Amino acid sequence: MGKGSPTEIEALRERISQTKPDDTKLYFVTRILRDSALRRKSVMGKFIYKVYQIDVDDEIRGHLYSATISEMDRVIKKGLTLSEYSPISDDTDSLFTYKIKGKEKELAFSDVVINQLVKPCPKVQSIEGIISKDEELWAYCVGFEEEDGNFIYTFRRILGSKIAIDEKVSGKRTFFQTLFNTQSQKLTLLQGEVVALDRAVDCVYFDETFFVLRKLNFEQIVGIQEEFKEAAENVVKDLEACGRIDGLDILHQKVQSGTSLHRKLARIAKVGGIRQIDDKAIKNMKRIAKRHKEKNITSNGRLVISEESDIEILLKLIGDYYKIGEVSGKSYGTYSGRELAVEES
Numbered sequence: 001m002g003k004g005s006p007t008e009i010e011a012l013r014e015r016i017s018q019t020k021p022d023d024t025k026l027y028f029v030t031r032i033l034r035d036s037a038l039r040r041k042s043v044m045g046k047f048i049y050k051v052y053q054i055d056v057d058d059e060i061r062g063h064l065y066s067a068t069i070s071e072m073d074r075v076i077k078k079g080l081t082l083s084e085y086s087p088i089s090d091d092t093d094s095l096f097t098y099k100i101k102g103k104e105k106e107l108a109f110s111d112v113v114i115n116q117l118v119k120p121c122p123k124v125q126s127i128e129g130i131i132s133k134d135e136e137l138w139a140y141c142v143g144f145e146e147e148d149g150n151f152i153y154t155f156r157r158i159l160g161s162k163i164a165i166d167e168k169v170s171g172k173r174t175f176f177q178t179l180f181n182t183q184s185q186k187l188t189l190l191q192g193e194v195v196a197l198d199r200a201v202d203c204v205y206f207d208e209t210f211f212v213l214r215k216l217n218f219e220q221i222v223g224i225q226e227e228f229k230e231a232a233e234n235v236v237k238d239l240e241a242c243g244r245i246d247g248l249d250i251l252h253q254k255v256q257s258g259t260s261l262h263r264k265l266a267r268i269a270k271v272g273g274i275r276q277i278d279d280k281a282i283k284n285m286k287r288i289a290k291r292h293k294e295k296n297i298t299s300n301g302r303l304v305i306s307e308e309s310d311i312e313i314l315l316k317l318i319g320d321y322y323k324i325g326e327v328s329g330k331s332y333g334t335y336s337g338r339e340l341a342v343e344e345s
Contacts, residue, residue, distance in 0.1 A: 008082060009095065009211060012204055013072035016152055019144040021058075021065040025119060027051045028195075029112060029155075029221075030130055031138035047223060049109055049138065051116040054124040060197075064142050068154055075213055085212060087228065088335045090173040096212035098203075098222075111224040113205050117143065117153060122187040127193040137220050140197060153205040157217045158195065223260070233266035241276045242303040245314070247305030254311060261311070266320040267335050277303070277318070292322060292331070 030050050056064075075095065085098040100110050124130060131137050137158050144152045181187075202217040203210045212218045219225050232255045239245050255261055279301055286298045297303055297310050297317075305314060316322065316333070323332045 007076070008097075009072065009080075009307055010076055012078060012152060012206060012211065013069065015146065015206075016072065017069060018151075019065075021061050023145040024065050025059045025143040025145070026056050026060070026064065027117065027141040027143065028054055028124060028130065028137060029139040029141055030135050030160075033134040046226070047108055047111050049116075050130075050135075051112055051121045051141070052124045052130055053121040061118060065144075068142060068144075071199065071201040071213070071328070072204075085210075086267065086336065087224075087263045087270065096215060096218075097305050098210040098212055098218070100208045100210070107222060107224075107227075108114070110250065110344050112141075113153065117127050119142070127195060127256045133219065137195070139202075140195075154201045155218075155221055156198070156200055157221050158256075174191070215297050225262070228262035228266040229255070229259070231269045235242055235265045237270050239318075242275045244301075245284065245303045245305070246252055247310070250305050250308060251314070254308065263321065268315065287319065288322055289313065292333075 012154070028051070031050070032048050032050060034046055034048060080095045083094045083096055086098040100107075100113065105114065127137070139155050139157050141156075142154045144154075146152070151168065202214045202221060203212050205211075210218065210222070219228075234251050236248065236255055239251070240248055251261075255265070282298055282301055282303060283305070286296060289295075289296055289298075294313050296317070297305065297313050303314060303317075305311060315335075319335055321333055321335055323334060324330070325332065
C-alpha cells in the first residue's frame with residue numbers, strides 16, 4: 001500500500017493494538033426463533049439474538065488478541081479498497097462497510113450492537129444451557145476496550161460442527177470428547193463442553209459501522225440472507241401487480257425452491273430496477289434483447305416466461321443489466337452499480 005493517511009482498516013488495527021489484551025472480552029451470540037410456526041417462512045424479525053459473556057483465561061485472551069491483529073494485518077496487506085455494502089458487487093477485491101442507520105436499525109441483529117453489548121450481559125454457565133431446539137449458538141464476538149471506555153467488536157460465525165456437547169441416553173454417554181496429549185502421547189478424556197474458536201474474523205464493528213471482511217459470513221451473521229428472500233418475494237409480487245408478464249409461476253417456484261435468485265432480486269429491488277412496465281418499456285426490452293442476442297421473451301406487448309432459462313433474461317431486462325460506458329461507448333453487463341447524479345448540459 002502507498003504511503004499517506006491510514007485507511008479505515010489500518011486505523012482500526014492500530015486502535016485494537018493500543019488496547020490491553022487483559023481487557024479483551026469474549027461473547028457468544030445465540031439466535032432464537034420467535035415462533036416455531038415461522039420456521040419455514042421468511043419474514044423480517046422472525047429471529048431475535050441474545051448476547052452472553054463468557055469468562056476466559058489469560059491464554060485464550062492472548063490468542064484472541066493476537067489472532068485478531070494477525071487477521072487485520074492479512075487484510076491490510078492485500079491493499080483492498082472499502083466500498084459501501086451491496087448485495088451484488090463486481091469488485092471481488094473490496095472490503096465493505098455496512099452502516100447501522102435508518103432502515104438498517106430495524107435489522108434484528110442491530111439490537112446486539114446497539115443495545116446488548118453496551119451493557120452487562122448474562123454470563124455463560126454452560127454451553128448446553130444457552131442452546132436448545134429453537135436457540136442456537138450463532139456467532140462469537142470479541143470486544144476490545146479502549147482507554148476511553150469505547151469498544152471495538154469483531155464477529156465470527158460459529159458452525160454447528162465446531163460445537164461438541166456430551167449427550168446422555170439412559171445415563172450413558174453417546175460419545176466421548178478426547179484429546180491427544182502430545183507430551184504423554186496418549187489419547188485422554190476431555191472433560192466439559194467444546195467450542196472451537198478459529199483465527200478468522202468475519203467483520204469488525206465500530207462507531208455504528210460494520211467493516212465486512214468476509215461478505216457471505218457477514219450476511220449470515222446479521223441475517224441479511226433472510227432479507228434477500230423477503231425482498232425477492234416482494235419483487236415477484238410487484239411483477240404480478242404490473243399485469244404484463246405471463247408465466248410468473250415459474251419464477252415464483254424458483255424463488256421458493258432455492259437461494260440462487262434472491263441476491264439478484266434483492267439488488268433489483270434496492271436500485272429500483274422495476275419501473276412501470278408499459279408498452280414503451282416492453283418495446284425497449286425487445287430492442288435491447290435483440291441487440292445483445294438474447295432470446296426474445298416478448299409477445300403481443302407482454303413479457304412471457306415459458307421456461308426456467310427465461311428467468312435470467314427477464315431479470316436482465318427489468319434490472320438494467322445492460323449498461324453503456326459514456327466515454328468508450330462499450331456495452332457492459334452487470335447487476336451492480338449505483339445511480340449517479342448528473343448535471344444537465
